[in-house]
Amino acid sequence: MDNVTLLEDTRQMLPQLIELRRALHRIPEVGNDLPETRAAVLEALEGLPLTIHLHETTSGIAAVLEGGRPGPTIVLRGDMDGLAMPEDTGLDFGSEHDGRMHACGHDLHTSMLVGAARLLSARKDDLAGKVLFMFQPGEEGHYGARFMLEEGLLDQVDPSPTRAFAIHVTSLYEAGTLYLKPGPYMAAADKVTITVHGQGGHASAPWNAVDPVPVAAEIIMAAEVALTRTVDVFDPAVLTFGQMAAGTAYNVIPATATLTGTTRTVSEERRDQIHAMIEQVSAGIGAAHGVTVDVAIERGYPVTINDDEVAAEVSALAAGLLGDDRVNQAPTPIMGAEDWSYVLQKVPGVMVFLGACPVDLEPGKAPVNHSNLVRFDEDAMAAGVALHTAVALDFLA
DSSP states (O other): OOHHHHHHHHHHHHHHHHHHHHHHHHSOOOSSOOHHHHHHHHHHHTTSSEEEEEOSSSSOEEEEEEOSEEEEEEEEEEEOOOBSSOOOSOOTTOOSSTTOBOOSSHHHHHHHHHHHHHHHHHTGGGOEEEEEEEEEOOTTTSOHHHHHHHTTGGGSSSSOOSEEEEEEEEEEEETTOEEEOSEEEEOEEEEEEEEEEOBOEETTOGGGSBOHHHHHHHHHHHHHHHHHHHSOTTSOEEEEEEEEEEOSSTTEEOSEEEEEEEEEESSHHHHHHHHHHHHHHHHHHHHHHTOEEEEEEEEOSOOEEEOHHHHHHHHHHHHHHHOGGGEEEOSSOBSSOOTHHHHHTTSOEEEEEEEEEOTTSOTTTSOOTTOTTOOOOGGGHHHHHHHHHHHHHHHTO
Protein backbone atom coordinates (compact mmCIF):
# COMPACT_ATOMS: atom_id res chain seq x y z
CA MET A 1 0.00 0.00 0.00
CA ASP A 2 1.38 3.43 -1.01
CA ASN A 3 0.62 5.83 1.86
CA VAL A 4 1.58 8.88 -0.18
CA THR A 5 -0.86 8.00 -2.96
CA LEU A 6 -3.58 7.15 -0.45
CA LEU A 7 -3.25 10.49 1.35
CA GLU A 8 -3.11 12.34 -1.97
CA ASP A 9 -6.29 10.63 -3.20
CA THR A 10 -8.00 11.43 0.09
CA ARG A 11 -7.09 15.12 -0.05
CA GLN A 12 -8.33 15.38 -3.64
CA MET A 13 -11.68 14.00 -2.47
CA LEU A 14 -11.88 16.28 0.58
CA PRO A 15 -13.88 19.13 -1.03
CA GLN A 16 -16.65 16.68 -1.95
CA LEU A 17 -16.68 15.25 1.56
CA ILE A 18 -16.83 18.72 3.11
CA GLU A 19 -19.83 19.46 0.90
CA LEU A 20 -21.51 16.24 2.08
CA ARG A 21 -20.65 16.95 5.71
CA ARG A 22 -22.21 20.41 5.53
CA ALA A 23 -25.32 19.06 3.87
CA LEU A 24 -25.69 16.54 6.69
CA HIS A 25 -24.95 19.19 9.30
CA ARG A 26 -27.95 21.20 8.09
CA ILE A 27 -30.39 18.33 8.61
CA PRO A 28 -29.62 16.70 11.97
CA GLU A 29 -32.06 13.96 12.96
CA VAL A 30 -32.35 12.29 16.34
CA GLY A 31 -32.79 8.64 17.28
CA ASN A 32 -33.20 5.63 15.02
CA ASP A 33 -35.50 7.12 12.36
CA LEU A 34 -33.35 9.32 10.11
CA PRO A 35 -35.11 9.48 6.72
CA GLU A 36 -33.39 12.61 5.37
CA THR A 37 -29.95 11.46 6.49
CA ARG A 38 -30.44 7.98 5.07
CA ALA A 39 -31.50 9.43 1.71
CA ALA A 40 -28.45 11.71 1.63
CA VAL A 41 -26.10 8.81 2.39
CA LEU A 42 -27.66 6.55 -0.24
CA GLU A 43 -27.29 9.33 -2.81
CA ALA A 44 -23.63 9.74 -1.85
CA LEU A 45 -23.05 5.99 -2.35
CA GLU A 46 -24.72 5.86 -5.78
CA GLY A 47 -22.60 4.34 -8.53
CA LEU A 48 -20.31 2.40 -6.18
CA PRO A 49 -20.08 -1.41 -6.51
CA LEU A 50 -21.82 -2.00 -3.19
CA THR A 51 -24.57 -4.37 -2.15
CA ILE A 52 -26.94 -2.28 -0.05
CA HIS A 53 -29.02 -3.69 2.80
CA LEU A 54 -31.58 -1.26 4.25
CA HIS A 55 -32.47 -2.13 7.80
CA GLU A 56 -36.15 -2.12 8.71
CA THR A 57 -36.15 -1.59 12.48
CA THR A 58 -33.99 1.54 12.09
CA SER A 59 -32.61 3.77 9.34
CA GLY A 60 -29.41 1.74 9.38
CA ILE A 61 -27.57 1.01 6.15
CA ALA A 62 -25.26 -1.98 5.66
CA ALA A 63 -23.25 -1.64 2.45
CA VAL A 64 -21.02 -4.52 1.38
CA LEU A 65 -18.00 -4.24 -0.91
CA GLU A 66 -16.66 -7.52 -2.31
CA GLY A 67 -12.96 -7.60 -3.07
CA GLY A 68 -11.24 -9.18 -6.04
CA ARG A 69 -10.26 -12.31 -4.11
CA PRO A 70 -11.82 -14.38 -1.30
CA GLY A 71 -10.90 -13.55 2.26
CA PRO A 72 -12.20 -12.32 5.61
CA THR A 73 -14.54 -9.39 6.32
CA ILE A 74 -13.95 -6.13 8.17
CA VAL A 75 -16.69 -3.83 9.43
CA LEU A 76 -16.17 -0.05 9.36
CA ARG A 77 -18.64 2.12 11.27
CA GLY A 78 -20.00 5.65 10.89
CA ASP A 79 -22.85 6.87 13.11
CA MET A 80 -25.39 9.27 11.58
CA ASP A 81 -27.61 10.76 14.32
CA GLY A 82 -27.55 14.16 15.95
CA LEU A 83 -28.58 15.48 19.36
CA ALA A 84 -31.78 17.08 20.66
CA MET A 85 -30.24 20.46 21.44
CA PRO A 86 -30.00 23.93 19.88
CA GLU A 87 -27.08 25.05 17.73
CA ASP A 88 -25.45 28.41 18.46
CA THR A 89 -22.27 28.16 16.38
CA GLY A 90 -23.26 30.82 13.84
CA LEU A 91 -21.99 28.62 11.00
CA ASP A 92 -23.49 29.44 7.61
CA PHE A 93 -24.35 25.74 7.26
CA GLY A 94 -25.88 25.49 10.73
CA SER A 95 -28.83 23.30 11.63
CA GLU A 96 -32.08 23.97 9.80
CA HIS A 97 -33.98 21.80 12.30
CA ASP A 98 -34.88 23.73 15.46
CA GLY A 99 -33.76 22.04 18.63
CA ARG A 100 -31.46 19.58 16.87
CA MET A 101 -27.75 19.73 16.21
CA HIS A 102 -24.85 17.63 14.98
CA ALA A 103 -22.88 18.41 18.15
CA CYS A 104 -20.85 15.21 18.37
CA GLY A 105 -19.31 15.03 14.92
CA HIS A 106 -21.45 12.24 13.51
CA ASP A 107 -21.82 14.24 10.30
CA LEU A 108 -18.04 13.98 9.95
CA HIS A 109 -18.11 10.26 10.79
CA THR A 110 -20.69 9.56 8.09
CA SER A 111 -18.83 11.63 5.50
CA MET A 112 -15.53 9.92 6.30
CA LEU A 113 -17.12 6.50 5.86
CA VAL A 114 -18.56 7.56 2.50
CA GLY A 115 -15.06 8.68 1.51
CA ALA A 116 -13.61 5.33 2.57
CA ALA A 117 -16.29 3.52 0.57
CA ARG A 118 -15.27 5.48 -2.52
CA LEU A 119 -11.53 4.89 -2.08
CA LEU A 120 -11.93 1.20 -1.31
CA SER A 121 -14.34 0.72 -4.21
CA ALA A 122 -11.64 2.09 -6.50
CA ARG A 123 -9.22 -0.44 -5.00
CA LYS A 124 -11.61 -3.40 -4.78
CA ASP A 125 -9.39 -5.62 -6.93
CA ASP A 126 -6.64 -5.26 -4.29
CA LEU A 127 -8.89 -6.62 -1.54
CA ALA A 128 -8.79 -10.26 -0.47
CA GLY A 129 -12.11 -10.24 1.34
CA LYS A 130 -15.03 -7.92 1.99
CA VAL A 131 -15.78 -4.61 3.68
CA LEU A 132 -19.03 -4.04 5.54
CA PHE A 133 -19.77 -0.32 5.82
CA MET A 134 -22.05 0.20 8.82
CA PHE A 135 -24.00 3.46 8.67
CA GLN A 136 -25.82 3.40 11.97
CA PRO A 137 -28.46 5.61 13.60
CA GLY A 138 -29.26 6.02 17.27
CA GLU A 139 -25.80 6.15 18.84
CA GLU A 140 -26.80 8.98 21.16
CA GLY A 141 -28.54 6.80 23.72
CA HIS A 142 -30.92 5.03 21.33
CA TYR A 143 -29.09 1.68 21.00
CA GLY A 144 -28.79 1.91 17.20
CA ALA A 145 -25.82 -0.48 16.97
CA ARG A 146 -27.58 -3.07 19.12
CA PHE A 147 -30.70 -2.88 16.95
CA MET A 148 -28.63 -3.33 13.79
CA LEU A 149 -26.91 -6.36 15.31
CA GLU A 150 -30.26 -7.82 16.37
CA GLU A 151 -31.53 -7.38 12.81
CA GLY A 152 -28.65 -9.49 11.53
CA LEU A 153 -25.95 -6.96 10.60
CA LEU A 154 -23.12 -9.46 10.92
CA ASP A 155 -25.07 -12.10 8.98
CA GLN A 156 -25.53 -9.85 5.95
CA VAL A 157 -22.08 -10.74 4.69
CA ASP A 158 -20.33 -14.09 4.37
CA PRO A 159 -17.93 -14.64 6.00
CA SER A 160 -19.06 -12.73 9.08
CA PRO A 161 -16.68 -9.91 10.12
CA THR A 162 -13.62 -10.81 12.15
CA ARG A 163 -12.30 -7.26 12.44
CA ALA A 164 -14.03 -4.01 13.40
CA PHE A 165 -12.88 -0.39 13.23
CA ALA A 166 -14.46 2.96 14.09
CA ILE A 167 -13.32 6.57 14.40
CA HIS A 168 -14.72 9.26 16.69
CA VAL A 169 -13.77 12.91 16.22
CA THR A 170 -13.15 15.23 19.16
CA SER A 171 -12.34 18.90 19.63
CA LEU A 172 -10.11 18.01 22.59
CA TYR A 173 -7.12 17.24 20.39
CA GLU A 174 -5.17 18.95 17.62
CA ALA A 175 -6.66 18.33 14.20
CA GLY A 176 -5.26 15.25 12.49
CA THR A 177 -3.80 13.66 15.62
CA LEU A 178 -4.90 10.21 16.73
CA TYR A 179 -5.48 8.78 20.20
CA LEU A 180 -6.19 5.18 21.16
CA LYS A 181 -5.46 2.64 23.86
CA PRO A 182 -5.87 -1.10 24.28
CA GLY A 183 -8.39 -2.47 26.75
CA PRO A 184 -11.28 -0.48 28.25
CA TYR A 185 -11.47 2.84 26.43
CA MET A 186 -15.00 4.11 27.07
CA ALA A 187 -17.26 3.55 30.03
CA ALA A 188 -20.45 1.66 30.65
CA ALA A 189 -23.28 4.15 31.19
CA ASP A 190 -26.28 3.32 33.35
CA LYS A 191 -29.30 5.37 34.42
CA VAL A 192 -30.20 5.51 38.12
CA THR A 193 -33.64 6.57 39.39
CA ILE A 194 -34.23 6.80 43.14
CA THR A 195 -37.70 7.60 44.46
CA VAL A 196 -38.14 8.51 48.13
CA HIS A 197 -41.68 7.97 49.44
CA GLY A 198 -42.54 10.15 52.42
CA GLN A 199 -45.76 11.74 53.61
CA GLY A 200 -46.88 15.14 52.43
CA GLY A 201 -47.97 17.98 54.67
CA HIS A 202 -47.83 21.68 55.42
CA ALA A 203 -44.40 23.28 55.26
CA SER A 204 -45.04 25.04 58.58
CA ALA A 205 -45.38 21.74 60.44
CA PRO A 206 -42.80 19.25 59.16
CA TRP A 207 -43.30 17.12 62.30
CA ASN A 208 -46.75 16.24 61.00
CA ALA A 209 -45.29 14.98 57.72
CA VAL A 210 -42.42 12.80 56.58
CA ASP A 211 -40.33 15.04 54.35
CA PRO A 212 -38.65 13.11 51.49
CA VAL A 213 -36.55 16.06 50.29
CA PRO A 214 -33.80 16.05 52.95
CA VAL A 215 -33.72 12.25 52.74
CA ALA A 216 -33.08 12.50 49.00
CA ALA A 217 -30.38 15.08 49.63
CA GLU A 218 -28.76 12.83 52.21
CA ILE A 219 -28.79 9.92 49.76
CA ILE A 220 -26.93 12.05 47.22
CA MET A 221 -24.21 13.00 49.68
CA ALA A 222 -23.92 9.55 51.24
CA ALA A 223 -23.71 7.77 47.88
CA GLU A 224 -21.03 10.17 46.66
CA VAL A 225 -19.00 9.63 49.84
CA ALA A 226 -19.49 5.87 49.73
CA LEU A 227 -18.17 5.83 46.17
CA THR A 228 -14.97 7.63 47.14
CA ARG A 229 -14.36 5.28 50.09
CA THR A 230 -15.13 1.96 48.41
CA VAL A 231 -13.93 2.25 44.80
CA ASP A 232 -10.37 1.35 43.82
CA VAL A 233 -9.00 4.45 42.11
CA PHE A 234 -7.33 2.22 39.51
CA ASP A 235 -10.73 0.86 38.45
CA PRO A 236 -12.71 4.10 38.57
CA ALA A 237 -16.37 4.94 38.77
CA VAL A 238 -18.42 8.11 38.41
CA LEU A 239 -21.79 8.78 40.01
CA THR A 240 -23.64 11.97 39.09
CA PHE A 241 -27.19 12.99 39.90
CA GLY A 242 -28.28 15.45 37.24
CA GLN A 243 -31.93 15.82 38.26
CA MET A 244 -33.86 16.17 41.49
CA ALA A 245 -37.64 16.58 41.33
CA ALA A 246 -39.94 17.22 44.27
CA GLY A 247 -42.89 19.36 45.19
CA THR A 248 -45.44 21.61 43.55
CA ALA A 249 -45.41 24.66 45.85
CA TYR A 250 -42.95 26.42 48.15
CA ASN A 251 -45.08 25.88 51.25
CA VAL A 252 -46.00 22.22 50.73
CA ILE A 253 -44.00 19.20 51.84
CA PRO A 254 -44.28 16.75 48.94
CA ALA A 255 -45.07 13.08 49.29
CA THR A 256 -42.19 11.98 47.04
CA ALA A 257 -38.79 13.14 45.84
CA THR A 258 -37.07 11.63 42.81
CA LEU A 259 -33.37 11.61 41.94
CA THR A 260 -32.15 10.75 38.47
CA GLY A 261 -28.52 10.27 37.59
CA THR A 262 -25.91 8.14 35.89
CA THR A 263 -23.07 5.80 36.76
CA ARG A 264 -19.96 5.36 34.62
CA THR A 265 -17.61 2.41 35.05
CA VAL A 266 -14.93 0.69 33.01
CA SER A 267 -15.30 -2.87 34.28
CA GLU A 268 -18.28 -5.14 34.82
CA GLU A 269 -17.10 -5.92 38.37
CA ARG A 270 -17.10 -2.25 39.32
CA ARG A 271 -20.39 -1.71 37.53
CA ASP A 272 -22.14 -4.33 39.66
CA GLN A 273 -20.48 -3.06 42.84
CA ILE A 274 -21.66 0.53 42.30
CA HIS A 275 -25.21 -0.60 41.61
CA ALA A 276 -25.23 -2.62 44.84
CA MET A 277 -23.75 0.29 46.80
CA ILE A 278 -26.45 2.69 45.59
CA GLU A 279 -29.17 0.27 46.62
CA GLN A 280 -27.59 -0.35 50.02
CA VAL A 281 -27.07 3.34 50.82
CA SER A 282 -30.56 4.28 49.67
CA ALA A 283 -32.24 1.55 51.71
CA GLY A 284 -30.19 2.33 54.81
CA ILE A 285 -30.87 6.05 54.79
CA GLY A 286 -34.52 5.45 54.02
CA ALA A 287 -34.79 3.11 56.99
CA ALA A 288 -33.08 5.63 59.27
CA HIS A 289 -35.73 8.24 58.39
CA GLY A 290 -38.72 5.94 58.32
CA VAL A 291 -39.38 6.22 54.58
CA THR A 292 -39.39 3.72 51.75
CA VAL A 293 -37.00 4.12 48.86
CA ASP A 294 -37.27 2.55 45.41
CA VAL A 295 -34.13 2.21 43.30
CA ALA A 296 -34.34 1.47 39.57
CA ILE A 297 -31.14 1.01 37.57
CA GLU A 298 -31.35 0.83 33.79
CA ARG A 299 -28.24 -0.73 32.31
CA GLY A 300 -27.15 1.20 29.26
CA TYR A 301 -24.20 0.79 26.92
CA PRO A 302 -21.52 -1.66 28.13
CA VAL A 303 -17.82 -0.88 28.40
CA THR A 304 -16.12 -0.21 25.05
CA ILE A 305 -13.11 -2.54 25.08
CA ASN A 306 -10.42 -2.24 22.41
CA ASP A 307 -8.79 -5.51 21.43
CA ASP A 308 -5.11 -5.45 22.46
CA GLU A 309 -3.77 -7.01 19.26
CA VAL A 310 -5.90 -4.87 16.94
CA ALA A 311 -4.98 -1.72 18.87
CA ALA A 312 -1.30 -2.46 18.36
CA GLU A 313 -1.82 -3.15 14.65
CA VAL A 314 -3.82 0.05 14.11
CA SER A 315 -1.34 2.14 16.08
CA ALA A 316 1.56 0.95 13.96
CA LEU A 317 -0.41 1.37 10.75
CA ALA A 318 -1.51 4.89 11.69
CA ALA A 319 2.04 5.89 12.58
CA GLY A 320 3.22 4.80 9.14
CA LEU A 321 0.36 6.66 7.48
CA LEU A 322 0.16 9.88 9.51
CA GLY A 323 3.58 10.00 11.18
CA ASP A 324 4.83 8.83 14.58
CA ASP A 325 4.30 12.26 16.10
CA ARG A 326 0.60 12.23 15.17
CA VAL A 327 -0.29 8.96 16.92
CA ASN A 328 -0.64 8.87 20.70
CA GLN A 329 -1.61 6.34 23.34
CA ALA A 330 -4.46 7.71 25.42
CA PRO A 331 -3.38 7.76 29.08
CA THR A 332 -6.76 6.86 30.55
CA PRO A 333 -10.20 5.62 29.54
CA ILE A 334 -12.90 8.13 28.65
CA MET A 335 -15.96 8.11 30.91
CA GLY A 336 -18.33 8.82 28.03
CA ALA A 337 -20.12 5.81 26.53
CA GLU A 338 -20.49 4.33 23.04
CA ASP A 339 -22.79 1.73 21.52
CA TRP A 340 -19.88 0.62 19.33
CA SER A 341 -19.26 -1.45 22.47
CA TYR A 342 -21.94 -3.90 21.32
CA VAL A 343 -20.03 -4.57 18.10
CA LEU A 344 -16.73 -5.01 19.96
CA GLN A 345 -18.39 -7.62 22.18
CA LYS A 346 -18.80 -9.76 19.06
CA VAL A 347 -15.92 -8.76 16.79
CA PRO A 348 -12.28 -7.97 17.74
CA GLY A 349 -11.64 -4.34 16.93
CA VAL A 350 -11.03 -0.84 18.16
CA MET A 351 -12.36 2.68 18.36
CA VAL A 352 -9.87 5.52 17.94
CA PHE A 353 -10.27 9.24 18.58
CA LEU A 354 -9.32 11.69 15.85
CA GLY A 355 -8.46 15.25 16.86
CA ALA A 356 -10.50 17.87 15.00
CA CYS A 357 -10.00 21.05 17.00
CA PRO A 358 -10.37 24.13 14.72
CA VAL A 359 -7.07 25.89 14.04
CA ASP A 360 -8.37 29.14 15.56
CA LEU A 361 -9.03 27.46 18.91
CA GLU A 362 -6.82 25.79 21.50
CA PRO A 363 -7.14 22.03 22.05
CA GLY A 364 -8.49 21.36 25.51
CA LYS A 365 -10.09 24.79 25.75
CA ALA A 366 -12.33 24.72 22.68
CA PRO A 367 -16.06 23.94 23.10
CA VAL A 368 -16.29 20.18 23.45
CA ASN A 369 -18.50 17.51 21.90
CA HIS A 370 -22.17 17.95 22.92
CA SER A 371 -21.69 21.71 23.33
CA ASN A 372 -24.06 24.04 21.48
CA LEU A 373 -20.93 25.90 20.33
CA VAL A 374 -18.74 22.99 19.23
CA ARG A 375 -17.02 23.26 15.85
CA PHE A 376 -14.71 20.83 14.06
CA ASP A 377 -11.83 21.18 11.62
CA GLU A 378 -13.17 19.58 8.45
CA ASP A 379 -9.65 19.04 7.08
CA ALA A 380 -9.19 16.38 9.78
CA MET A 381 -11.56 14.19 7.78
CA ALA A 382 -8.72 13.49 5.33
CA ALA A 383 -6.80 11.64 8.04
CA GLY A 384 -9.94 9.74 9.03
CA VAL A 385 -10.78 8.63 5.49
CA ALA A 386 -7.19 7.58 4.84
CA LEU A 387 -7.08 5.61 8.09
CA HIS A 388 -10.38 3.81 7.44
CA THR A 389 -9.05 2.86 4.02
CA ALA A 390 -5.60 1.85 5.22
CA VAL A 391 -6.98 -0.37 7.99
CA ALA A 392 -9.22 -2.21 5.51
CA LEU A 393 -6.47 -2.55 2.90
CA ASP A 394 -4.02 -3.87 5.49
CA PHE A 395 -6.44 -6.43 6.94
CA LEU A 396 -7.54 -7.59 3.49
CA ALA A 397 -4.10 -7.54 1.90
